[in-house]
Amino acid sequence: MAETFAAKEPPLPDHACPICRGPRERFIPTGDGRSYLSCPHCRLIQLEEAHHLSPEKQKKRYEQHRNSPDNPGYVQMFEAFLKAGVDPFVGKAGRVLDFGCGPEPVLAGLLEGRGHRVDRHDLFFHPDEAYRTRSYDAITLTEVLEHVTDPLGTLRALSERLAPGGVLALMTLFHPDDRAKFADWWYRRDPTHVSFYTVKTLGELSGALGMKVLFSDAKNIIVLGPVGG
DSSP states (O other): OOOOOOOOSOOOOTTBOTTTOOBOEEEOOTTOOOOEEEOTTTOOEEEOGGGOOOHHHHHHHHHTOOOSTTOHHHHHHHHHHHHHHTTTTSOTTOEEEEETOOSSOHHHHHHHHTTOEEEEEBTTTBOOOGGGGOOEEEEEEESOGGGOSOHHHHHHHHHTTEEEEEEEEEEOOOOOSOHHHHHHOGGGGSTTOOEEOOHHHHHHHHHHTTEEEEEEOSSSEEEEEETTO
16 A cells, blocks of 8 residues: 655655656546656656545545455465565565555465565554564565555665565556557556556666666566665
């Protein structure tokens, strides 16, 4: 779920990209009254703030999700994520933070089944702040980044909680990088989704963190890790 951290950079000029700090273009998809800002360099697209839901409305929307261990499709999605984005990068009995875990501990349960020690944090459903003083072999953000207004600030703060060799394992559906296709894209229609990425976007973000892309499936999974890894 959405999370915010204090930014360490100076305030951005109006419409500047929060990742690469370049100028952005404002556009309104055909048939939609909501406006977006698009970065021509790193390809980040964000819904303009005037259209963001209040925290109260966000939480109500999240509570409508039916994401539980009893949903085979949901469990299968996480298994695919773990096999591609976590298992190759984290040894047995690692320490993992499930950031933006939501109300159900589905991912945490699958990680624990693999022998990992797992902490959870969610702004609305599991607001445990203990993770801020711990270090992790992996931090997972599954279906979280699309809710985040400051992806660089959020991932920078989380990267500071990584142990040496630790990774950020991310899952968010990458946008089609075409405005006509974006206009018809189902993923942007969720009113809680405010930030949309491509592999290039997250590559730029990785560089800003002093990290590198270790893996991407070019669809919805990407793993960021240490430059020397």
